[in-house]
Amino acid sequence: MEYTDYSERPLLTSEVYRVSDSDSKDSLEQVNSLEPTDSLERIENLERIENLEPIETDKGQLFIVATPIGNLGDITHRAVKVLASADMILAEDTRHSKRLLNHFAIGTKLRSCHEHNEAANIDWVKSQLDAGAKLALISDAGTPLISDPGFVLVRALRAQGYSIVAVPGPSSIIAALSVAGLPTDGFVYDGFLPSKSGARQAALKRYDNQPRTVVLLESSHRIKACLADLVEVLGGERQIALARELTKRFETVLSGTAQQVLQTILSDDDQTRGEFVLMLAGVEPLPESDADITSMLKVLLAELPVKQAAGLVAKLSSKRKNEVYELALAVKKELDA
Numbered sequence: 001m002e003y004t005d006y007s008e009r010p011l012l013t014s015e016v017y018r019v020s021d022s023d024s025k026d027s028l029e030q031v032n033s034l035e036p037t038d039s040l041e042r043i044e045n046l047e048r049i050e051n052l053e054p055i056e057t058d059k060g061q062l063f064i065v066a067t068p069i070g071n072l073g074d075i076t077h078r079a080v081k082v083l084a085s086a087d088m089i090l091a092e093d094t095r096h097s098k099r100l101l102n103h104f105a106i107g108t109k110l111r112s113c114h115e116h117n118e119a120a121n122i123d124w125v126k127s128q129l130d131a132g133a134k135l136a137l138i139s140d141a142g143t144p145l146i147s148d149p150g151f152v153l154v155r156a157l158r159a160q161g162y163s164i165v166a167v168p169g170p171s172s173i174i175a176a177l178s179v180a181g182l183p184t185d186g187f188v189y190d191g192f193l194p195s196k197s198g199a200r201q202a203a204l205k206r207y208d209n210q211p212r213t214v215v216l217l218e219s220s221h222r223i224k225a226c227l228a229d230l231v232e233v234l235g236g237e238r239q240i241a242l243a244r245e246l247t248k249r250f251e252t253v254l255s256g257t258a259q260q261v262l263q264t265i266l267s268d269d270d271q272t273r274g275e276f277v278l279m280l281a282g283v284e285p286l287p288e289s290d291a292d293i294t295s296m297l298k299v300l301l302a303e304l305p306v307k308q309a310a311g312l313v314a315k316l317s318s319k320r321k322n323e324v325y326e327l328a329l330a331v332k333k334e335l336d337a
Helices: 024-032 039-050 077-085 094-103 118-130 151-159 172-180 197-205 223-234 258-267 290-301 306-316 321-336
Strands: 061-065 088-091 110-112 134-138 163-167 187-192 213-218 239-244 252-257 276-280
Touching: 061 077, 061 118, 061 151, 077 134, 077 163, 088 094, 088 118, 094 110, 118 134, 118 151, 151 163, 172 213, 172 239, 172 252, 172 276, 197 223, 223 239, 223 258, 223 276, 239 258, 252 258, 290 306, 290 321, 306 321
Parallel strands: 061 134, 061 163, 088 110, 088 134, 187 213
Antiparallel strands: 213 276, 239 252, 239 276
16 A cells, blocks of 8 residues: 555644653643643644653563554654654565655664564564664554554563553554444454455355444455455345545545445446455344244244253344243243143
């Protein structure tokens, strides 16, 4: 994904900035006490924040730094400060990340760390942290470890008690959910679907009765086939939202039924360009009455013992097993009368 600077887009700033993990408490106390009344005072306050120096410690730290997913204006002040002051930056693609660093005049050295070599990097990172180094980990775009490299390294370091600090920021998943118009009180994130149709359809089948919003990633060369499989497996009436090129010039969010979104994609090749976040609306569970449960039990009790029939009905419904068992006893008594 190419970094692009779209300076004409409005940039939002926060009143509060954390400078580093070691001095964040003092920094926040200073910042929270500031009450800017006009633009000049706001700028002066920001300059005071930017000049705060991190407290030096003897312990090494690994900072997990989120970087822009498109619009360079989305990087945080804290991320810039951490990247500029780090002893080394571990990057998924050093050539790609060099363009980001150059834009912000950051001269910190880069070291390659991607899915094929991160395990081999563990001992080197440990030795640097043992020596007190401050390291930063970034991916090509967005928040590291979220469908990006870094999990193997972070797991190994946490297991041995090393300090790992989050520097949060852009994430295509959260950005997409915030504008999709789908429920966000609970969601399932499953990354990329399988590339082959058969495996992809099997994976999609898991969401047939999923009550929460499902968030997936997809690439430009598979999006048509993915949507076609979705219609085939989950039906054309399933409500979905499809976000692409988030924070970039051609940012687009399509929403509607799966069939409607598929038709839009098929009729406009421009809509297949970029990287996609695919979101599926959750399925509303059907209300179950005791009458429905009783009907199922009557059928099963004609062939099965009470305990087995109750267990099967409990799995097929939202009722607890002991509730269904008590009802099954009553139904059995009625059938035997």
